[in-house]
Amino acid sequence: MAAPEARPRRRADAERNIARIVTAARTLLGSNPNATTDDIAQAAGVGRMTLYGHFRTRADLVEAALMDALRVGEETLSSIDLSGDADAAMIRLLASSWRLVAESASLLTAAEDVLPPGRVRELHAAPAERMTELVRRGQEQGVYRTDLPAEWLVSVVHYVLHGAAAESREKRLAAPDAADVVTRTVRPMLIG
Amino acid sequence: MAAPEARPRRRADAERNIARIVTAARTLLGSNPNATTDDIAQAAGVGRMTLYGHFRTRADLVEAALMDALRVGEETLSSIDLSGDADAAMIRLLASSWRLVAESASLLTAAEDVLPPGRVRELHAAPAERMTELVRRGQEQGVYRTDLPAEWLVSVVHYVLHGAAAESREKRLAAPDAADVVTRTVRPMLIG
């Protein structure tokens, strides 16, 4: 319901502007959850009124941005080979997840603020399920610990990813090392 | 600069009201970073104008609340015996830290919003230093891993604590189990 998909016709430039707006929203909100509609319109190189022509409320815009971020993420993550050894697959998954999380860090905060409760989690169902499945397989293979529920382990991984993103933003963690540090931090936790 | 300490005289009821306001702020902001001055005044059983008589700006109030939360935390934490085996001490420290973090969860968010950048970290210096010292001792004792800096390990512990607080708020983690779960989650990360 965020992006008006089912309309009779739409001109090409409108389509293009919508895309630019959503991208700008994703970028700006990704680093500052309080970015205003004005900021976003400007960053998109578009008048504020044009923005309101496509997104009636700020909530609509935030939701569209979040869905776009998830779509991009899905594209990246779905191309990762998760077969075979669960632990090796997890390392590959983490390496790619790291960037995605870092880019959308505060977009989540913005979404939690304006979207109905539970909506964010709802939209995250697919990506979350992917990692949960992987952890479960690791547990079945005897590689990962079973004394804590898979859901909790996945949550912890997310919190560490977000933490790393925050540390990296504050320059306390060098960006190139981040993915590796996260992996080395998280693995012992999963193994137990 | 948050609480007007250095004033000629102050009546007992004023003192009492200030205490009630700060406590209310700590509680409300602990669960909702967007609580308004009005909310807080009401919760303290005090008129909004009285509140403004003691705290000129919202920022002053938030800072006072944060400092109070830290003071309470310091009282609790400083009574913990950290001597001897670092790992055993860490378990004791985590058990007490858990409650404190859960209570002030979103107070931090509120503070980050209104206080000058870096101020929050500055105020956290003391408690952070305590845990960093402990981790360092663990490293020297050969119990904790040394392939990652102590500062990062401490950060991770904080992120997991906050994560557990969030999960607990969303009822996905039973409160009584939380401390134990956190401990079992964090230890393997520290050991490596």
Added chain:
DNA sequence: CTTAATTCGTACATCGATGTACGAGTTGTG
């Protein structure tokens, strides 16, 4: 009991952000 401190209601000024209204200009599209 006298005085000064304190409370606190009402009313108002301000500020930033959201969203609406109007309308003139611009540009894809068939």
Added chain:
DNA sequence: CACAACTCGTACATCGATGTACGAATTAAG
């Protein structure tokens, strides 16, 4: 080319929260 779709500026209405001004009633403290 003609028309509808679209852009987008200005101006405005609104809303919630912050903070100020005034002043009367209350209350602690010596």
